Amino acid sequence: MTVTIKDIAKVAGVSYSTVSKALNNSPLVKEITKRKILKVAAEMGYEPNLAAKQLVRKKTDVIGLMWPTIERIVLATLVTNISKAFETTSYSMILSVDAPETAMDTFKKFQVDGMIVFGESNSITVSTENIPVVIYGVSGKNESAYPIIDANHEASMQKAVQHLVELGHRRIAYIGHLDQEDALQSEKVEGYEKAMKHFKLDENITIINSNGLNWFDGYTATDIMLEQDKRPTAIIGGSYDISGGILRALQEKGVQVPEDISIVSYDNIPQMATMEVPMTCAGVPVDVLAEEIVHSIIERIESDEEIELVKKLSPTLTERESTGPPPEIL
Amino acid sequence: MTVTIKDIAKVAGVSYSTVSKALNNSPLVKEITKRKILKVAAEMGYEPNLAAKQLVRKKTDVIGLMWPTIERIVLATLVTNISKAFETTSYSMILSVDAPETAMDTFKKFQVDGMIVFGESNSITVSTENIPVVIYGVSGKNESAYPIIDANHEASMQKAVQHLVELGHRRIAYIGHLDQEDALQSEKVEGYEKAMKHFKLDENITIINSNGLNWFDGYTATDIMLEQDKRPTAIIGGSYDISGGILRALQEKGVQVPEDISIVSYDNIPQMATMEVPMTCAGVPVDVLAEEIVHSIIERIESDEEIELVKKLSPTLTERESTGPPPEIL
DNA sequence: TTGTATGCGTTATCAA
DNA sequence: TTGATAACGCATACAA
Numbered sequence: 148m149t150v151t152i153k154d155i156a157k158v159a160g161v162s163y164s165t166v167s168k169a170l171n172n173s174p175l176v177k178e179i180t181k182r183k184i185l186k187v188a189a190e191m192g193y194e195p196n197l198a199a200k201q202l203v204r205k206k207t208d209v210i211g212l213m214w215p216t217i218e219r220i221v222l223a224t225l226v227t228n229i230s231k232a233f234e235t236t237s238y239s240m241i242l243s244v245d246a247p248e249t250a251m252d253t254f255k256k257f258q259v260d261g262m263i264v265f266g267e268s269n270s271i272t273v274s275t276e277n278i279p280v281v282i283y284g285v286s287g288k289n290e291s292a293y294p295i296i297d298a299n300h301e302a303s304m305q306k307a308v309q310h311l312v313e314l315g316h317r318r319i320a321y322i323g324h325l326d327q328e329d330a331l332q333s334e335k336v337e338g339y340e341k342a343m344k345h346f347k348l349d350e351n352i353t354i355i356n357s358n359g360l361n362w363f364d365g366y367t368a369t370d371i372m373l374e375q376d377k378r379p380t381a382i383i384g385g386s387y388d389i390s391g392g393i394l395r396a397l398q399e400k401g402v403q404v405p406e407d408i409s410i411v412s413y414d415n416i417p418q419m420a421t422m423e424v425p426m427t428c429a430g431v432p433v434d435v436l437a438e439e440i441v442h443s444i445i446e447r448i449e450s451d452e453e454i455e456l457v458k459k460l461s462p463t464l465t466e467r468e469s470t471g472p473p474p475e476i477l
Numbered sequence: 478m479t480v481t482i483k484d485i486a487k488v489a490g491v492s493y494s495t496v497s498k499a500l501n502n503s504p505l506v507k508e509i510t511k512r513k514i515l516k517v518a519a520e521m522g523y524e525p526n527l528a529a530k531q532l533v534r535k536k537t538d539v540i541g542l543m544w545p546t547i548e549r550i551v552l553a554t555l556v557t558n559i560s561k562a563f564e565t566t567s568y569s570m571i572l573s574v575d576a577p578e579t580a581m582d583t584f585k586k587f588q589v590d591g592m593i594v595f596g597e598s599n600s601i602t603v604s605t606e607n608i609p610v611v612i613y614g615v616s617g618k619n620e621s622a623y624p625i626i627d628a629n630h631e632a633s634m635q636k637a638v639q640h641l642v643e644l645g646h647r648r649i650a651y652i653g654h655l656d657q658e659d660a661l662q663s664e665k666v667e668g669y670e671k672a673m674k675h676f677k678l679d680e681n682i683t684i685i686n687s688n689g690l691n692w693f694d695g696y697t698a699t700d701i702m703l704e705q706d707k708r709p710t711a712i713i714g715g716s717y718d719i720s721g722g723i724l725r726a727l728q729e730k731g732v733q734v735p736e737d738i739s740i741v742s743y744d745n746i747p748q749m750a751t752m753e754v755p756m757t758c759a760g761v762p763v764d765v766l767a768e769e770i771v772h773s774i775i776e777r778i779e780s781d782e783e784i785e786l787v788k789k790l791s792p793t794l795t796e797r798e799s800t801g802p803p804p805e806i807l
Numbered sequence: 808t809t810g811t812a813t814g815c816g817t818t819a820t821c822a823a
Numbered sequence: 824t825t826g827a828t829a830a831c832g833c834a835t836a837c838a839a
Contacts, residue, residue: 258527483832
């Protein structure tokens with residue numbers, strides 16, 4: 148038998164409505180009584196019944212996170228961070244890795260107060276009725292009915308290039324996945340080109356297609372790059388995994404990082420610090436991203452006003468040991 | 478306002494207890510009335526209130542999955558499969574990626590009917606009171622208070638070696654991570670050795686330490702292996718990632734698979750079929766594993782009898798294109 | 808075969 | 824400052 152507030156009431160010698168108030172830290176109950184009740188509750192191992200609470204409050208304090216594709220480490224890290232961010236709030240988070248429709252059903256069943264969705268806004272085919280939604284993904288071109296949180300990819304590339312330029316680099320190459328279908332990838336490449344032009348380095352633009360987002364794709368792309376003449380003095384890697392491959396390929400060919408070639412990676416996650424060479428990176432720090440997502444959905448739940456539809460987060464450049472001045476000016 | 482059974486009752490012109498019975502497909506209500514009620518319910522867009530149901534049923538039909546470490550793809554695939562397996566049951570699954578204690582709290586709050594835990598049994602420090610638990614992990618040496626589901630690693634290796642022996646191979650090497658701390662890895666190596674001995678191939682035992690579980694670890698280990706003389710005619714890769722690296726290294730050196738060297742990989746996941754060379758593999762198919770885990774926890778919830786404490790699942794060998802007869806006997 | 812009444816554990820309203 | 828009591832939406836024992 149689980150213990151309820153009525154059980155506590157009996158033991159503490161008060162009415163159960165007083166117990167309820169005490170448990171909710173209501174100012175309507177005397178300090179001494181409150182303390183006594185709290186003590187009894189703890190002793191009896193009381194655990195509130197969420198279902199009962201929900202039945203009267205019409206609120207679950209639970210937010211659902213839809214994560215249909217478990218894959219890349221960056222997203223996994225983001226999920227962990229979001230989960231952590233919720234701990235400081237009054238909300239709990241549940242996760243579904245199912246297809247959007249199934250996940251929606253589960254969330255509806257639990258009557259979550261809000262939803263976070265990873266991916267395209269068009270993945271929400273099911274009607275969300277009045278339940279607040281925040282999307283994390285590419286804001287891109289197409290209109291969305293829901294607020295989107297997105298990193299400012301262009302600004303990330305701008306910062307990456309700027310950092311390298313300030314160190315004295317001019318021949319800065321970009322290695323990443325060139326995929327027309329993937330708006331995120333396109334935005335990164337375009338950001339790189341734009342930044343290079345901004346620094347009048349138009350003729351130094353070098354884009355190498357890794358043909359994929361995995362570790363090995365970066366690895367092979369780098370091999371190809373090294374065979375060409377006029378080797379760049381710096382490389383911008385399109386993702387954590389790709390940069391890992393780039394770094395490894397360079398190491399194997401005896402190319403020193405950063406003495407011979409500097410690397411800046413896209414994505415700003417803690418794992419960057421523990422790579423073979425601690426990696427300088429540009430991107431929205433994953434904890435900031437998580438904090439923003441959590442904040443957004445809660446705000447959307449608790450305030451009636453519509454919040455801005457697209458929120459682009461500003462990236463940070465985190466300098467580590469993979470970047471330094473180019474060899475020429477050493 | 479959401480629609481309740483009372484609303485339906487009014488519209489259908491019956492009492493709400495009749496509605497309740499009809500909705501639960503009770504035989505106590507006439508077929509015609511039932512149909513009518515169901516129709517009205519559908520028209521009104523009725524969605525049952527889980528909280529209310531739970532309050533009287535003392536059951537949530539929800540199972541929590543504790544997954545503290547989002548990392549290797551094998552586990553990600555397993556999670557997806559478990560999630561899918563639940564769809565055919567009356568249960569839903571929620572996922573927590575938090576630390577065990579936090580996850581436990583969340584699950585208790587939701588009053589889940591049962592829990593699936595990935596990892597060591599000793600990760601459950603919090604008292605689970607009477608809530609059923611099933612662990613997926615290495616059964617290993619230490620006693621566990623909870624039932625454990627585990628793959629029979631030894632049998633997997635036995636099947637892998639046997640398959641290669643039947644094809645005519647004798648020089649069969651093993652490339653995997655040799656880690657004293659990791660019971661799973663040890664069991665695989667020991668299984669390989671045991672199998673080799675069983676086939677009187679004691680002197681052909683070749684174990685190469687990849688010093689890690691990642692793609693690249695398999696890649697480097699293979700490079701090292703190829704430099705040695707008396708190259709094996711077959712390799713057993715210790716995991717999906719490692720085998721990917723092995724395959725890539727061989728391809729790069731112009732070694733044909735399976736013409737020059739055959740590969741069998743540990744782990745039995747669908748991704749094996751879509752590798753550069755579709756991979757023959759040995760292990761418990763991930764859908765079987767998922768099915769078993771789901772079945773176990775449900776059984777433990779629904780039946781009072783204690784189920785067996787350790788359940789070792791039998792592996793399957795799935796033959797694909799990475800294995801063939803050794804070059805000598807072609 | 809259908810309807811009435813009760814209770815699940817909690818919050819919230821009102822009275823004491 | 825405390826207590827009694829009515830919801831919340833549903834299942835179910837019991838009455839009709």
